[in-house]
Amino acid sequence: MHTAPPPRSDGASTPVPASSAPADGPGHPIVDIRGLSLIYPTADQPVTALSDVSLSIAKGDFVSLIGPSGCGKTTLLRVIADLERPTSGRIAVEGLSPEQARLKRLYGYVFQAPALYPWRNVERNVMLPLEIMGLPAAERRTRARAQLERVGLAGFERKFPWQLSGGMQQRVSIARALALQPDLLLLDEPFGALDEITRDHLNLHLTQLWRATGKTCVFVTHSIAEAVFLSTRIVVMSPRPGRILDVIDCDLPRERTLDIRETPEFAAIAHRVREGLKEGHSYDD
Amino acid sequence: MTGHHTADPYRTTLRTAADWGLVALVLIVLAALTLPLGAKDGVALGWFGGSLAPLFLIGVALAVIGGRTAPSRPLGAWVELAAVALAWLLPLHLLDEEIDLSAGWGLWLFLTAATLLLWRVLGTLSGVPGWTRSVLVPGLFGLGLLAGWEVLVRGFQVPAILLPAPSRIAAALAANAPVLWDDFGQTVLTAVVRGYLMGCGAGFAVALLADRVPFLARGLLPLGNLASAIPVVGIAPIMVMWFGFDWPSKAAVIVVMTFFPMLINTLAGLDSSERIQLDLMRSYGAGHARTLVKLRLPNALPFLFNGLKINSTLALIGAIVAEFFGTPVVGMGFRISTEVARMNLDIVWATIAVAALTGSGFYGGLALLERLTTAWHPSMRER
Numbered sequence: 001m002h003t004a005p006p007p008r009s010d011g012a013s014t015p016v017p018a019s020s021a022p023a024d025g026p027g028h029p030i031v032d033i034r035g036l037s038l039i040y041p042t043a044d045q046p047v048t049a050l051s052d053v054s055l056s057i058a059k060g061d062f063v064s065l066i067g068p069s070g071c072g073k074t075t076l077l078r079v080i081a082d083l084e085r086p087t088s089g090r091i092a093v094e095g096l097s098p099e100q101a102r103l104k105r106l107y108g109y110v111f112q113a114p115a116l117y118p119w120r121n122v123e124r125n126v127m128l129p130l131e132i133m134g135l136p137a138a139e140r141r142t143r144a145r146a147q148l149e150r151v152g153l154a155g156f157e158r159k160f161p162w163q164l165s166g167g168m169q170q171r172v173s174i175a176r177a178l179a180l181q182p183d184l185l186l187l188d189e190p191f192g193a194l195d196e197i198t199r200d201h202l203n204l205h206l207t208q209l210w211r212a213t214g215k216t217c218v219f220v221t222h223s224i225a226e227a228v229f230l231s232t233r234i235v236v237m238s239p240r241p242g243r244i245l246d247v248i249d250c251d252l253p254r255e256r257t258l259d260i261r262e263t264p265e266f267a268a269i270a271h272r273v274r275e276g277l278k279e280g281h282s283y284d285d
Numbered sequence: 286m287t288g289h290h291t292a293d294p295y296r297t298t299l300r301t302a303a304d305w306g307l308v309a310l311v312l313i314v315l316a317a318l319t320l321p322l323g324a325k326d327g328v329a330l331g332w333f334g335g336s337l338a339p340l341f342l343i344g345v346a347l348a349v350i351g352g353r354t355a356p357s358r359p360l361g362a363w364v365e366l367a368a369v370a371l372a373w374l375l376p377l378h379l380l381d382e383e384i385d386l387s388a389g390w391g392l393w394l395f396l397t398a399a400t401l402l403l404w405r406v407l408g409t410l411s412g413v414p415g416w417t418r419s420v421l422v423p424g425l426f427g428l429g430l431l432a433g434w435e436v437l438v439r440g441f442q443v444p445a446i447l448l449p450a451p452s453r454i455a456a457a458l459a460a461n462a463p464v465l466w467d468d469f470g471q472t473v474l475t476a477v478v479r480g481y482l483m484g485c486g487a488g489f490a491v492a493l494l495a496d497r498v499p500f501l502a503r504g505l506l507p508l509g510n511l512a513s514a515i516p517v518v519g520i521a522p523i524m525v526m527w528f529g530f531d532w533p534s535k536a537a538v539i540v541v542m543t544f545f546p547m548l549i550n551t552l553a554g555l556d557s558s559e560r561i562q563l564d565l566m567r568s569y570g571a572g573h574a575r576t577l578v579k580l581r582l583p584n585a586l587p588f589l590f591n592g593l594k595i596n597s598t599l600a601l602i603g604a605i606v607a608e609f610f611g612t613p614v615v616g617m618g619f620r621i622s623t624e625v626a627r628m629n630l631d632i633v634w635a636t637i638a639v640a641a642l643t644g645s646g647f648y649g650g651l652a653l654l655e656r657l658t659t660a661w662h663p664s665m666r667e668r
Binding site: 112 | 559561566567568569570580583662
């Protein structure tokens with residue numbers, strides 16, 4: 001039985017080299033995480049959600065966080081978004097603290113559920129973040145229309161969320177995240193609740209969107225195929241305590257179609273991810 | 286027209302050969318014809334004993350036949366409705382002829398058949414979407430109840446002191462309109478409106494505050510349970526002592542009754558936003574006020590309307606009951622208490638009618654507003 005390493009208390013003072021190779025992609029790191037730990041106090045004993053996590057995400061990367069439930073992948077994404085506060089360690093988002101980045105609206109967040117407001121029609125849902133930003137009405141409308149067109153929902157502006165299918169609702173929520181025009185897009189299992197055919201379709205859509213916009217994406221998933229198909233780098237995580245096991249470069253060509261999943265290169269990377277996940281699981285049994 | 290009856294899935298069977306429901310109704314009417322219609326000067330009167338009853342019978346029969354041969358079922362239902370109306374007019378005619386209906390078992394059996402026919406008609410009409418189903422069917426149902434009340438009370442000569450007929454209440458309403466209007470002005474337009482606005486407004490405002498200051502919510506909610514258990518008859522005399530005989534004491538009673546339902550409903554509504562929706566607002570860097578206006582209040586609307594609707598009835602009851610404990614010589618509660626003492630039950634009933642109509646109008650208006658503003662809510666969508 002493996003015992004978890006004690007959570008680091010000195011993570012903030014001693015910089016730990018990132019467990020991944022330094023980003024040699026285009027540009028500087030947009031997210032820089034060093035020695036990050038997060039411990040939830042609970043009634044019986046504290047739960048270590050993240051333990052000594054270090055990760056650097058370069059501009060233009062598509063990084064997938066993959067791992068079984070409870071490995072802290074969503075928590076890590078929420079820390080980047082300043083929806084959770086780490087217990088120790090350092091994190092910078094575009095050179096700022098996560099809170100500053102959040103208040104400057106530097107990222108767009110896509111949740112597991114579409115979280116559309118039922119009293120707003122599709123267009124007004126996409127305009128919501130722009131209203132909060134205080135943009136003038138005409139500009140809000142132009143931007144919302146453009147983003148809806150980008151996700152293939154032109155003509156659905158006046159529909160209400162409950163009149164759309166689950167896949168369409170999630171596309172609206174992606175358009176809403178894009179409306180802020182952020183460089184960084186954080187996606188938390190956005191297609192987890194959808195059927196496989198819709199999911200394939202939206203994955204293709206997302207990879208095209210990523211290539212067309214050049215945005216940096218951090219994508220949480222528990223599907224190996226989805227991670228390999230979408231990513232430039234795959235971060236394999238393991239639970240109890242949540243930590244990074246491996247960072248796998250996914251050097252498939254940037255332009256991808258669903259057929260790529262049949263190639264031996266795809267299979268090789270998927271195999272490596274699977275091996276990594278297996279290693280993480282062996283600690284539990 | 287090939288006549289291949291064996292291959293026709295819609296072929297006539299014994300079950301579908303006739304409208305058996307109508308046949309049963311005709312049998313009931315035939316049985317009714319053998320029983321007396323009523324009594325005149327102590328002598329039993331038959332159906333063909335000199336009244337206009339045969340004419341009514343022929344009219345009803347023609348209308349039913351017309352309804353059966355109408356080109357469509359809804360159209361037929363309208364013609365059958367005329368038959369029902371004609372049947373229910375017969376006892377009114379007989380009462381005009383000063384015929385005692387209390388022993389007229391033939392008439393009552395006939396009216397039972399007419400009621401069953403109305404049942405069939407409403408069944409058909411409630412299948413017609415739109416105004417027919419949403420307004421006409423309930424309206425006809427209410428009219429049927431009023432007609433039954435009128436005929437039964439007058440036919441069995443129920444003393445008006447126990448239960449007056451609707452026509453008598455309507456007459457009292459018309460005869461005392463100026464007085465009743467003054468009462469309405471004093472009780473509803475002054476006390477209820479002001480007390481309701483103050484009570485609901487205060488409940489809403491304190492809920493917004495308690496939402497920011499958690500100990501307020503923790504401290505106030507048990508008080509809300511206490512307050513809801515206080516009887517109006519206990520609080521009303523105290524409020525009359527504090528605030529005098531005029532409307533402020535009634536408004537105070539209403540505030541006590543409506544404050545906590547509004548507070549509790551608003552707090553529950555503010556609490557109903559999902560974590561993910563709140564996270565979304567946080568990710569936009571939206572502060573407390575923005576989150577409140579853009580997310581939490583719209584989300585709370587169904588709860589707010591729930592509180593407003595509960596309070597609309599509570600406010601009216603509170604004002605009327607409070608007037609029993611001291612009031613200037615005007616007001617609906619004052620009217621009921623004094624006219625009961627003077628055995629003027631017609632005015633009491635007329636006041637009750639005004640209160641009932643006011644209450645349902647108030648409630649209905651709020652329900653309509655709710656439908657307009659929360660059409661997005663799952664409970665409203667399919668209507």
